[in-house]
Amino acid sequence: MMSTCEGPKGPSAAGTRAKYIKIQRGDAVIILIRQLATVFLLLLVCAEAYPNVSTKDDLHAISQQLGSVKLRALPPVVAQLENSGEAALPLLEALLNGGLFTRKSDKRVLIGLRQGDGRYLFSDAITAEILPQVSKSQMKKIVINNRLRGQIRDIIAKVTLTSVETNIRTRAIKNMFNKMTGENILLLRQAREAETEVALITLIDLALAVYDLTNATAKQTRLESLDLMAVSLEPLVFNTLAALLALDPEGNPLETDPEVRAKAQKIYTSMEEEIRFYERLEQFFYGLSLGSVLLLIATGLAITFGVMGVINMAHGELIMIGAYTTYVVQLLMPNNLEYSILVAIPMAFLMSGFVGILIQCSVIRFLHGRPLETLLATFGISLILQQAVRSIFSPLNRQIISPSWLSGSLEINAVFSLTYNRLFILIFALLVFACLQLILKKTSLGLHVRAVSQNRGMAKAMGIRTEWVDAMTFGLGSGIAGIAGVALSQLTNVGPNLGQAYLIDSFMVVVFGGVGNLWGTLVGSFTLGVANKFLEPVTGAVLANIIVLVSIILFIQKRPRGLFPQKGRAAE
């Protein structure tokens, strides 16, 4: 056969073509057989690489046995499940929770999930195919006993520890933390051999160290494991150390070795300090987060109230409109929930800005220079807007689904983590603030706004259309309120009272920071936010709110124009 096939002298296309032509001329049958053989071999290799192809059948066979054998014969059957790996997990978990059934008619094994109304929803244990028409009366529950439960838990632990998913492995290891038995430690040691992730290896080492500390007798081993534990902040370590340092009822220390005790004490103290430090840090972060919300709300107010001098009691309702815009946008694009918020931000800006301009042109314009009347009229507007939303959307709260890239948290260590949505809102608030500063300082609109706010008559004489500038300024402030609504919708429920709850706080921020001063608003909102969150653990949330309110009232007595009062011509 080889003689018919002339090897190509060079890698030229012509040579290859010639070879094929030769082959076609040669014995086609033999080539066919060779190809078939290759395919067969390949299939074999595949079967080795993807054991699922065969385990599915295995699993099916085993599950059939589960349904047919007596309780006494179950352990060996269950033991076989270990070989099936992760594919057997749903089956095992269902068996453990008493949710595995066999159909009386054909011995088919099904998983039953108890629904909210007390009925069961059955699905195939292997294929997960849902069988809605099957009812519980046709089924027989597979009963297990405590010994089996232990066995099943072991198998689940083993299987999850070797899972390909890092998350599942992490959870499996953390589960082990709660039951440090000798067998589990053995499993962990095995898992450590196979583990490649550094973070997980550290975690396993930690668990082993804790085990050694409590169970080993050699002093050296125990001291070494204490060394290992010193770098961690896991609650497990903290609790172990606390247990080690505890006193028995007579007041003598439980731990007899003074050297171990001293070392443990040292680690425990430093850990306590570190945890306290991170708790402070977390409080600070929550304070910043509250501050960023206040900042978002108060920036809009700082424009309408601070720069224009208009008391807008409907500001809270403009925020609410922003939040409801987010909700509507989400309803309009149900297939792209992940990105609906990106659409919602400009939409909320436009929507609230539009309503704001409408308010300015229809009511506030006529009340110029009569602040108390403006206050009353805008309060009326706020009542109407609130009731309108109640009539359109119902008075109940609406649920807004946060996109997945905003949920979850950034875990710095075991005791300190930052939730992404709060982090994003913090950054977002600063961004909005920066944009606003740019608009006011660098654009012609900003120039006009500042001119009108400082001397209306003179600005008008210079040819600035003050009415138009007023409308634009008010629209800008209201639009920012709308954006604040989008941010708030990610943190709290969206309801008709959403804006009202924050209104007084944000007025306080503006007055505290100094009316007409955006930097004052920035400092004021973060100060109030952090002060509130640091007071909260001491006094409780409501009292903290009251204390902050009262101290602002007292502060205003001392400095009626706020932290950063306007100076020079801008001041009245």
Place this chain on the structure above:
Amino acid sequence: MTNFANEHSSRRDLRANASVFMMLLFGITLYASACNLWVPEDSLFYVSTYTITLLGKYLCYALLALSVDVVWGYCGILSLGHGAFFALGGYTMGMYLMRQIGDRGVYGDPLLPDFMVFLNWQELPWFWYGFDHFWVAITATVLVPGTLAFIFGWLAFRSRVAGVYLSIMTQALTYALMLSFFRNEMGFGGNNGLTDFKEVLGFNLQSDAVRVALFLCSALMLGMAYCLSLFIMSSRYGRVIQAIRDAEDRTRFIGFDTDIYKVSLFVYSAILAAIAGALYVPQVGIINPGEFSPLNSIEVVVWVAVGGRGTLYGAIAGALLVNYVKTRFTAIFPDEWLFALGAMFIGVTLFLPQGLVGFFKGKEPLGVRLRNLVKVPR
């Protein structure tokens, strides 16, 4: 500041106004009381006890509106927190009524009110002592809100907090009070407030005679407050107050210590509001922290604005009218009341800056006044 409808400032005019008002007030109240007590129930002229209680409630609101008008209409201090004084007065009366229940509560404790037993408190908090005496409660009704108003006013006016800032601060004050009264630890019944009252001064609160007596008391207090306020406002002191409203700096430069005038007026007004609250609670039978809510206080302002500020009787008329409309309106369209209230806020500020009194008392012919209404305000 715009000129307020204050042309009728001569003493004789005032006296005439006062006597007309008093005759109207007492004529109607006495007639209604008589029709309730002595007219048989199936008669056409019978006035039900429900109506009597409702009217009594309106009169308390009118007194509250009067107190707001005294500071807002005559001194230009827009308080968005007068509901706080009203509610504080209500709480002092509520505490007395609560102690009157004695061992007839659900838990039958001779000393502790029900909610304290429920919260497992062992003894009466110190600030509840003495409230089993009526005169203590009455003194507290005057003293507690008066002191609060004095401290707040003294701090605010001395450091020249005025205008809108003051309004927002008064709102923050009532908001803070609402939050604290919602807490169970405060010892005022928390969320549920004080209720289940049985009797006042030994008389059963549910009986018709007591209802009518409370109604008459409210009318009497309103009349007295009206006359006293009218007297104050027409005195030299009142003229200084109005001067402060129109040009505070100038008044100060002439040599008046405006802070003292403002603080004293604010305290007087707070006491009126507190008395209104103390009369209100036995008639409606409950006081809870909801009375502190900023919305309540701001509603009072709209009564005054609708009626016309700076006239006293305008505020009273506004309170009666708006509340009557509210009762009717909420019965027919329960959900749309806020629309109507909001529209009232906007409409009155845009088209009726002097309120209804200003409209009816205007000097121009009626046609011109009507045309002015429709004209775009400037």
